[in-house]
Amino acid sequence: xxxxxxxxxxxxxxxxxxxxxxxxxxxxxxxxxxxxxxxxxxxxxxxxxxxxxxxxxxxxxxxxxxxxxxxxxxxxxxxxxxxxxxxxxxxxxxxxxxxxxxxxxxxxxxxxxxxxxxxxxxxxxxxxxxxxxxxxxxxxxxxxxxxxxxxxxxxxxxxxxxxxxxxxxxxxxxxxxxxxxxxxxxxxxxxxxxxxxxxxxxxxxxxxxxxxxxxxxxxxxxxxxxxxxxxxxxxxxxxxxxxxxx
Amino acid sequence: xxxxxxxxxxxxxxxxxxxxxxxxxxxxxxxxxxxxxxxxxxxxxxxxxxxxxxxxxxxxxxxxxxxxxxxxxxxxxxxxxxxxxxxxxxxxxxxxxxxxxxxxxxxxxxxxxxxxxxxxxxxxxxxxxxxxxxxxxxxxxxxxxxxxxxxxxxxxxxxxxxxxxxxxxxxxxxxxxxxxxxxxxxxxxxxxxxxxxxxxxxxxxxxxxxxxxxxxxxxxxxxxxxxxxxxxxxxxxxxxxxxxxxxxxxxxxxxxxxxxxxxxxxxxxxxxxxxxxxxxxxxxxxxxxxxxxxxxxxxxxxxxxxxxxx
Numbered sequence: 001x002x003x004x005x006x007x008x009x010x011x012x013x014x015x016x017x018x019x020x021x022x023x024x025x026x027x028x029x030x031x032x033x034x035x036x037x038x039x040x041x042x043x044x045x046x047x048x049x050x051x052x053x054x055x056x057x058x059x060x061x062x063x064x065x066x067x068x069x070x071x072x073x074x075x076x077x078x079x080x081x082x083x084x085x086x087x088x089x090x091x092x093x094x095x096x097x098x099x100x101x102x103x104x105x106x107x108x109x110x111x112x113x114x115x116x117x118x119x120x121x122x123x124x125x126x127x128x129x130x131x132x133x134x135x136x137x138x139x140x141x142x143x144x145x146x147x148x149x150x151x152x153x154x155x156x157x158x159x160x161x162x163x164x165x166x167x168x169x170x171x172x173x174x175x176x177x178x179x180x181x182x183x184x185x186x187x188x189x190x191x192x193x194x195x196x197x198x199x200x201x202x203x204x205x206x207x208x209x210x211x212x213x214x215x216x217x218x219x220x221x222x223x224x225x226x227x228x229x230x231x232x233x234x235x236x237x238x239x240x241x242x243x244x245x246x
Numbered sequence: 247x248x249x250x251x252x253x254x255x256x257x258x259x260x261x262x263x264x265x266x267x268x269x270x271x272x273x274x275x276x277x278x279x280x281x282x283x284x285x286x287x288x289x290x291x292x293x294x295x296x297x298x299x300x301x302x303x304x305x306x307x308x309x310x311x312x313x314x315x316x317x318x319x320x321x322x323x324x325x326x327x328x329x330x331x332x333x334x335x336x337x338x339x340x341x342x343x344x345x346x347x348x349x350x351x352x353x354x355x356x357x358x359x360x361x362x363x364x365x366x367x368x369x370x371x372x373x374x375x376x377x378x379x380x381x382x383x384x385x386x387x388x389x390x391x392x393x394x395x396x397x398x399x400x401x402x403x404x405x406x407x408x409x410x411x412x413x414x415x416x417x418x419x420x421x422x423x424x425x426x427x428x429x430x431x432x433x434x435x436x437x438x439x440x441x442x443x444x445x446x447x448x449x450x451x452x453x454x455x456x457x458x459x460x461x462x463x464x465x466x467x468x469x470x471x472x473x474x475x476x477x478x479x480x481x482x483x484x485x486x487x488x489x490x491x492x493x494x495x496x497x498x499x500x501x502x503x504x505x506x507x508x509x510x511x512x513x514x515x516x517x518x519x520x521x522x523x524x525x526x527x528x529x530x531x532x533x534x535x536x537x538x539x540x541x542x543x544x545x546x547x548x549x550x551x552x553x554x555x556x
Binding site for chain 2 (some may be wrong): 153
């Protein structure tokens with residue numbers, strides 16, 4: 001089974017969030033970048049487990065500049081077989097998804113996995129756009145995935161519950177918590193990653209549809225009001241009359 | 247003409263009424279739905295400003311590619327170049343596919359109306375910043391973050407018309423669906439009671455569930471608690487679990503690590519109960535109680551019961 005896993009670069013969850021160039025660009029200064037956790041912990045690790053159970057080949061793909069090679073090597077160290085980097089700035093989700101779609105069309109895959117969203121833009125866009133661009137079925141928010149021949153059995157979150165569905169490969173699946181457990185790369189993996197192929201590809205000619213023009217920080221929260229633990233009647237009164245939530 | 251997609255498989259949610267309210271501020275609104283909900287219930291969308299509801303009863307909604315095709319056909323037959331979704335599980339899945347088929351820029355998780363330049367605010371960096379998005383295509387799709395604007399009842403029920411679309415065969419076959427009875431689904435809950443390692447063990451969750459029941463709230467937990475198996479994974483709120491935006495979030499025995507805050511910082515009001523006065527969560531809270539959960543939680547439950555009885 002040929003599996004493509006889409007990964008994205010994201011700032012470490014504890015990074016300070018700041019902006020430059022008139023608040024129009026994320027300030028990368030001093031920021032530690034990681035593989036977006038949904039892409040790494042759930043999509044990539046499940047792909048590796050499927051490969052270990054059924055034989056297969058796992059390719060990771062990202063859209064970005066040479067600065068992304070560090071996180072690509074990390075994903076290779078966890079166990080992916082090879083990597084592809086589309087050498088361009090990921091302008092928006094549509095642009096990114098169409099770059100990946102262009103590559104995937106040329107190199108047919110049986111299964112394409114993404115994380116459910118990135119932790120920086122939280123858009124949940126690339127997976128669905130990629131599926132539409134390739135005219136493949138899309139299953140979002142998968143919490144389990146099993147493969148039997150060309151048949152995929154997927155458990156997914158739905159409003160108010162979970163659903164088990166079947167779909168024929170090839171398909172695009174976005175992965176959420178429950179798919180797999182985080183893996184820490186070992187020394188052998190890190191050494192092996194250096195020798196694995198990282199193919200840098202030119203970008204396809206595509207126009208984005210959206211643009212982030214500026215960023216602001218949310219207003220400061222007002223100071224916390226401390227309540228005497230003996231006096232829960234006061235808390236209830238405040239939640240009713242001041243906060244108006246009960 | 248603005249088209250609003252309404253998922254009505256679980257009835258019409260508050261988030262759907264919000265989406266119609268939002269769309270009405272952009273222009274005349276047609277609501278589009280699928281499935282088996284009665285026309286009387288669908289007509290309620292008129293109360294929030296829809297001029298009519300179109301419904302394709304042959305599309306069951308399990309295959310989101312089919313739903314995407316239905317919406318694209320409805321948009322083209324009505325000449326709509328703007329489609330509004332609620333940014334719930336369905337919107338997150340369908341809106342990106344529709345974006346490609348309509349070649350329409352997608353603003354996902356909108357929290358504001360377009361400003362004078364047409365830019366729309368969205369939360370980015372897990373709620374730590376707000377980004378302004380500009381759509382460059384002539385058509386656009388907006389998915390509205392639930393709880394971003396209050397639904398407004400301004401008119402009366404509207405006509406409901408049958409709509410028939412060509413959606414092709416379903417690629418997705420449903421094997422089983424499990425919806426826990428009586429539980430309030432976490433992403434839509436208006437109130438959430440959440441607990442962490444401070445509770446010391448899964449056997450102590452009774453008081454959390456009691457408090458949630460009194461409040462009509464959903465229950466949630468922190469990541470360590472889900473990881474050690476005290477609570478199911480679907481209850482984990484935080485950066486890598488579920489992100490929620492309830493009106494009221496009560497956090498019991500949760501220290502408030504930055505990854506947890508990223509999943510709950512959209513809550514309108516946060517109450518934190520913790521024995522440790524230095525717990526970072528107090529900085530993000532509206533109301534704080536320093537005390538032992540085993541004393542405070544039953545007392546709070548009693549106080550709410552007393553309030554409700556009065």
